[in-house]
Amino acid sequence: MRDLLRDILRDYSGFVELRYHSKVFRSVTAEKGRIERTAVRRRSGVGVRVLEAGTWGFAATGDPSPAAIRKAIAEAQQAARASADCRRQKLKALPSVSLAQGEFCEPGVEEVVNKPLEAKIQLALETEAQARKSSARITSASCTYNEIYEEKAIVTTDGADVAFRLVRPELRIQAVAEADGQLSSGTESIGVTGGWDCLFRTDPLQMAEKAAATAVDLLSAGYAEGGWATVILSPSIVGLLVHEAIGHTVEADFVLAGSVAAGKLGQRVASELVTLKDSGRSEFMPGAGGTLPVDDEGVPTQTTTIIQNGILVSYLHNRETAAHFGVEPTGNARAWEYADEPLIRMRNTYIEPGSQTLEEILASTPDGYFLDGARNGQADSTGEFMFGVERAYRIRNGKLAELLRGVTITGNAFEVLQSVDAVSRDFLWDLGSGHCGKGQPAKVDAGGPYIRCRAIVGGRQPAS
Template sequence: MQEQQQQAELDILRSLVSSSSSSSSLRGTSYIEARYIARSFSEVNFANGRMERVRMVESAGCGIRVLVDGCWGFSSTASISKADLKESLRQAISVARVLGKSKKNKVKGLAESKMARGRFAAKSRGDLAEIDIEQKVRVAKEAEAAARKHGGMIKTASVTYRDILDHKMIANSDGAEVEIFDSKPEFNVVVVAREGTQSVTASEGIGVTGGWDDLFRKSHLEYAQIAAEKAAKLLKAKYAKGEKTTIILDPGMVGLLCHEAIGHTVEADFVLSGSVVKDKIGQKVASELVTLADSGKSDISENAAGTIGVDDEGVEAGRTVIIDNGILKSFLHNRESAFLFGTASTGNARAFTYSDEPLIRMRNTYIEPRADTLDEMIKETKHGYLVKGARNGQADANGEFMFGAQEAHLIENGEIEELMRGASISGNAFDVLQSIDMVGNKFEYDIGTGYCGKYQPAKVDGGGPHVRCTAIIGGMQ
């Protein structure tokens, strides 16, 4: 019965977009796109022995986007009846026509793209739909209690579990006709250790595309233990000293650098606004050891949180090499920007909900591994730091960045001497990429918790191997 209903919904979308060539009321409409999403969202949060939040939200609706005389029009509706969809289509066309009366910079065209067709489903071990809310509450409660019981210095703990289950259908007048099933859970433990006037916060978490068993490859109690141990050790650590020096970045820090400081500069909408890489295609922007890519697939390692099979314009979301052996090769495109640059869409058009319009967004952004080992990097470092545990940071259109790190391990004469805290790294991302002289052989995605916030949320991921580079480490004197 459910399969019959889903087929009926897809038939309605197909009928809607095919009307572009058969109705006089659609005069001037060159493109119609209909995107239906039925979403199940759940969230559990425990903090300091109390349940702070339990939410289960079901939503469904359809976003309709049209291109009329060079202007986009968009409308959405929570109803999928034929009548309401036709009314939403009429509203989208009206919006486009109103914009067309005053808008000067109109859409020049959409790049021809091979439209995806068929069914796409996230690989999953342990169907989230089979996990009831009581089990999600139990693991959060147990992990939070375990973190607080770790030791006397641990004063507070918070554990959050979230998941998003999407059933999506996309049809457009250029031939896309896809059905997508997606599953993205995440789990995060945050612990505060305090002694006297000193306090430190540490976290450990994971976000994936997959199921319950993909998320909990490590026990929920192990995440709690790691976070608590990290906080207790950092409380006793000295503050890092500010200097420009050799830095070894762990996979999480590499992922944050790839996403925030490089990835946003190569999103074509930002390029058109004047980002630092605007005229650098074909130029050397990084060490020849650096190959940096953005992929809809979970390359190299499984279950990356930003994994998508098809973007929200119906284009298959493949792998785009941004930097190839140090040379800038590609920007990230939707169909509109690809037309302007005379290239193909890279499958980076994404919308968070049915009521959002697609934007150019990253998926999984990473540096490919090479042959070095972490031990070799440490042994060949006379003075520097091993920096671990990415925190939030900021970067601008010129690639200037500053990122927080949970841990900084001082390296002297090829050996790790001591743990430092309060560290940040900063610099120009492309200068840092140029300075890379060693790239590790073990790969990991490690920024899958949380969301990217470019105008609307998006689940993304990033990572890589350890890399050795030169950057500024900040701390307290």
């Protein structure tokens, strides 16, 4: 396909970008000892962008024939010309950058794609059964195995000429416990870019047992007292915080729209213990779920330092916003499917590990909470956030005490990061399952070390 795209572009001047994208989704869900759903969905085609009259034109076709692709180029050119008068700021030229060339294949592709469907079905059935039999109090459980296999070829008139393949498997287990009419749930999940062995660096049966144990333990858990508190955040909570409440605010299109990070380059926004990065690579450990070698503009996905020792030093860019800010693009342009235009999206976002052990941080915390297991929440362009926590433990005299339920964590992400006074040397990617949403989905990952900071813990208010 790459050769075909290259041959077509020889007939065009100006800027034209052709992106072939083939995507295969596979999914298996087991519940109550049986397979509830199996699905396979395939999508492939070519997305076309042109830069003409200072603006973009986009078109797409599900027909990969030369005639259909040429027709899509003409449609994109027509769209650019028609909208040019409506664009206030013209994009005169894209910044010069070393664009990717060659072919890449992320590890694990053949291992996962060639794994028989029967093996994936058996995995879901055995894992779901393990969750149900872990305790008599488990009333229901489910296990879903998902897999996304992608092939891409990106060719542009200014030098990109690249193709790559990757696969992203993931597993999610949920268990529900009941006692005296009260329900609670526990969830364990993992998602990676890589092979079968990478996905199961943790035994799936152990994941099932942990999900069931969490559901059962939460039945008898009490509630936290609401208010400001010292908290130790696990890598899953750290990942959710830096992705949702920091990462989106530094995506350059959001910056231009007025996010809280606008105008703050060079300013202190976090503790000097905090260095925050976004990378197309899987740093510190293999398999991060947002790994990719090249973005959808053909820019290599290097590691970008966003915050260096507490100072905001960079935004995340595509080629257009890089031109606006006079910097190099960071390789963050991503499209979900061939018919989607590339948007600025994160890849793998993380805080770098520090020098302390988790045990040392706990021992030096006389009073507070240990928060683990990210649940859904929300954040906005001001950095304000509220996240649910699956497992929260009271910290008393440097030791973990009772388990608590129904806990939330709230605050302004930049203020929380400014209060960081301890960062562990432990590191974990912990958000590789699921999707990030921003007009279109994207597979990402996030994580980091354990950190100690100050935040508002949501719970029951003490009686007056």
